[in-house]
Amino acid sequence: MTDTGLTGNDSLILPPLAGPGRRATARKAALALSALVLAGLIGMAIFAPLAAPYDPMEINLEERLAPISSRHWLGTDHLGRDVLSRLIWGARASMGSVVVIAGLIMATGFITGAFSGYIGGRTDSVIMRVCEAFMTFPTFILALFLIGVLGTGLTNVILAIVLTHWAWYARIIRGMVMNLKNRDFILAARVAGGGPVKIFLRHIAPPVLAQLVILASLDLGHMMLHVSGLSFLGLGIQPPTPEWGCMINDARQQIWTNPELAIIPGVMIFLTVLAFNIPGDILRDKLDPTLVERE
Amino acid sequence: MLKFIIKRLLTLVPLLLAVSVVVFLLLRLGPNDPAMSYLRLSNIPPTDAALAEARATLGLDRPVAVQYFAWLGRALRLDFGISYVTKAPVTDHLLHYLPNTLYLAGVSILMTIGLSLPLGIMAARYQGRWPDHLSRALAYIGVSTPSFWLAFLMIMLFSVKLGWLPTRGLGGLSHVIMPAFSVALMSLCINMRLIRGNMLEQTHTRQVLYARIRGVKEGYITRGHVLKNSLIPVVTALGMHIGEILGGAVVAEVIFAWPGVGRYMVSAIFNRDFPVMQCFILMMTTIFVLCNLFTDILYAAIDPRMRLANEGSGND
Numbered sequence: 001m002t003d004t005g006l007t008g009n010d011s012l013i014l015p016p017l018a019g020p021g022r023r024a025t026a027r028k029a030a031l032a033l034s035a036l037v038l039a040g041l042i043g044m045a046i047f048a049p050l051a052a053p054y055d056p057m058e059i060n061l062e063e064r065l066a067p068i069s070s071r072h073w074l075g076t077d078h079l080g081r082d083v084l085s086r087l088i089w090g091a092r093a094s095m096g097s098v099v100v101i102a103g104l105i106m107a108t109g110f111i112t113g114a115f116s117g118y119i120g121g122r123t124d125s126v127i128m129r130v131c132e133a134f135m136t137f138p139t140f141i142l143a144l145f146l147i148g149v150l151g152t153g154l155t156n157v158i159l160a161i162v163l164t165h166w167a168w169y170a171r172i173i174r175g176m177v178m179n180l181k182n183r184d185f186i187l188a189a190r191v192a193g194g195g196p197v198k199i200f201l202r203h204i205a206p207p208v209l210a211q212l213v214i215l216a217s218l219d220l221g222h223m224m225l226h227v228s229g230l231s232f233l234g235l236g237i238q239p240p241t242p243e244w245g246c247m248i249n250d251a252r253q254q255i256w257t258n259p260e261l262a263i264i265p266g267v268m269i270f271l272t273v274l275a276f277n278i279p280g281d282i283l284r285d286k287l288d289p290t291l292v293e294r295e
Numbered sequence: 296m297l298k299f300i301i302k303r304l305l306t307l308v309p310l311l312l313a314v315s316v317v318v319f320l321l322l323r324l325g326p327n328d329p330a331m332s333y334l335r336l337s338n339i340p341p342t343d344a345a346l347a348e349a350r351a352t353l354g355l356d357r358p359v360a361v362q363y364f365a366w367l368g369r370a371l372r373l374d375f376g377i378s379y380v381t382k383a384p385v386t387d388h389l390l391h392y393l394p395n396t397l398y399l400a401g402v403s404i405l406m407t408i409g410l411s412l413p414l415g416i417m418a419a420r421y422q423g424r425w426p427d428h429l430s431r432a433l434a435y436i437g438v439s440t441p442s443f444w445l446a447f448l449m450i451m452l453f454s455v456k457l458g459w460l461p462t463r464g465l466g467g468l469s470h471v472i473m474p475a476f477s478v479a480l481m482s483l484c485i486n487m488r489l490i491r492g493n494m495l496e497q498t499h500t501r502q503v504l505y506a507r508i509r510g511v512k513e514g515y516i517t518r519g520h521v522l523k524n525s526l527i528p529v530v531t532a533l534g535m536h537i538g539e540i541l542g543g544a545v546v547a548e549v550i551f552a553w554p555g556v557g558r559y560m561v562s563a564i565f566n567r568d569f570p571v572m573q574c575f576i577l578m579m580t581t582i583f584v585l586c587n588l589f590t591d592i593l594y595a596a597i598d599p600r601m602r603l604a605n606e607g608s609g610n611d
Contacts, residue, residue, distance in 0.1 A: 129313065132310070132313065133310070133313035133314055133316070133317050134317065136310055136311075136313070136314050136580060136583075136584060137314065137317075137576070137580050137583070138537075138538030138539070138541050138542050138579060138580065138583045139538065139539075139542065140538075140539070140541075140542025140543070140545065141538075141541060141542050141545070141575075141576060141579045141580065141583075142576065142580075143542075144542075144545060144560060144561075144564065144576075145318070145321070145572055145575070145576040146321065147564060148560075148563065148564040148567070148569070148572040149321050149322055149325035149327065149569075149572070150325055150326065150327075151326065151327060151567075152564070152565075221438070221439060225441055228441055229441060229442070229443060229546055232441070232443045232546070233545075233546065233549060233561055234565075235561075235564060245441070245443075248443060248444060248447065251447075252447075255447060255450060255451065255455070256455055259447075259451045259455070262444070262447045262451075263447075263448070263451075266441060266444030266447065266448070269441050269444065270439055270440055270441065270444065273438075273439040273440075273441070274435065274436075274439040277435065277438060277439055278435065281435075
């Protein structure tokens with residue numbers, strides 16, 4: 001099997017934005033803008049009960065498909081629910097699930113990868129064979145199958161995405177740990193009388209964890225697209241709970257009459273993924289010294 | 296070369312076996328009892344006697360290892376059992392829909408290659424000028440756009456507003472354009488930037504410098520030295536994109552009412568039709584693995600270094 005490192009959008013190689021002048025300014029502006037968007041979205045997710053003008057699940061059939069007005073800033077959907085309120089509450093499900101997924105993938109990837117790399121031997125080869133088996137599947141196809149097995153719902157979507165991505169992380173972390181394990185400073189620590197657990201916790205875990213966080217941050221946009229795609233198919237969060245992918249699915253019947261119902265939640269997903277991807281790419285360029293030579 | 300192909304083919308055997316174990320175990324360890332789904336979809340009330348009988352028919356009362364090997368034996372003969380819904384062989388259903396999915400995926404791959412190649416070359420050629428900036432902006436937008444949303448935007452523009460393209464079903468070439476493009480966009484953007492990056496990397500190599508010193512024409516350098524070498528990693532990346540495209544096709548099939556295996560799979564998920572799911576995932580994974588094998592062979596064919604390394608030190 002070919003090894004290209006991470007999943008999907010990792011292979012997006014954007015040019016180095018190195019060099020002073022206009023480019024650096026543009027990069028700073030892009031970063032600031034992404035940070036602003038993300039801060040806004042996180043704020044929306046946290047303060048949804050305060051920020052939303054209406055109850056996002058309140059059905060009001062008399063006002064269904066209302067146009068944009070001062071009462072309903074973004075109109076209402078086919079059940080008369082306020083679109084703006086649903087968008088704000090939707091941030092909670094969408095952002096929340098991405099955060100949980102990233103945390104779980106990091107945890108499972110770190111535990112299995114570090115265990116495998118640090119202990120080595122037969123344990124290592126067994127864990128790696130399991131990883132390879134998981135990496136053989138196309139990720140989205142495996143996620144679909146897992147949801148089929150586990151049943152629909154947001155929890156199962158989260159589980160499915162974690163199970164389809166952990167192996168890639170475990171492999172990378174194993175490599176990092178094995179690389180560190182054979183360094184001289186580890187030998188020195190061992191000579192100085194440090195036990196294996198202590199050496200791992202003090203000398204190996206911290207640098208690996210730092211890189212792990214960066215790796216996961218590069219993948220956030222990709223995870224978001226996975227979650228919203230599965231929700232769109234109706235496999236994720238169940239109605240009437242608001243979620244962006246789900247809202248687009250709801251709007252399918254109104255596409256001829258009220259296209260804005262599908263456009264608006266899509267803009268939210270798009271902006272979120274973009275705000276995740278831009279800092280990720282800039283970070284990658286900064287960290288990858290081989291890219292700079294291409295300039 | 297033949298030796299290399301045979302070697303690569305042999306590595307697929309343990310890989311696909313591992314895949315089958317994972318698929319089998321996930322289903323058995325899952326919280327849902329297949330016998331329960333079987334009864335529900337057959338409209339039989341789930342009494343204890345009926346459950347026991349369903350378990351016996353489905354072979355669920357035997358030890359797990361026995362079940363696995365029996366299942367594997369039948370799967371190798373392409374027998375994945377009968378659908379709980381239609382009571383017809385699952386393989387027949389899926390093979391019926393498969394050509395449509397392969398058609399959609401094939402057009403998507405052609406779009407990915409056909410569009411990323413000229414756009415990537417343009418971006419590299421005009422590095423730092425407006426075509427390059429435009430392609431970067433497009434790449435950012437492309438990888439951040441959810442494919443299902445893009446599909447809706449296209450339907451709104453090309454079907455609702457302009458009335459140019461049909462919104463659903465299988466038909467002539469006009470039916471495949473929108474679904475295939477919504478599937479291809481992500482891979483297309485990634486590939487475009489990959490080609491650009493590789494080409495810029497190649498222009499700074501010594502052989503290109505030497506060719507320039509020799510006075511070789513710039514057009515020939517681009518075609519003969521730069522492009523040829525930059526396409527090698529693209530072939531490998533394409534193997535990975537096929538996985539994304541097969542996954543993306545599921546979403547596109549649902550939106551555009553495309554009669555493919557993905558759409559059938561989604562309805563099977565809602566019905567808890569387990570044999571369909573098993574057959575679907577094994578079918579898709581096998582296609583994916585074979586595509587990767589094909590790109591590996593292609594890679595070896597165009598890059599002699601790779602072939603020699605593989606023949607010299609053995610595979611893996």
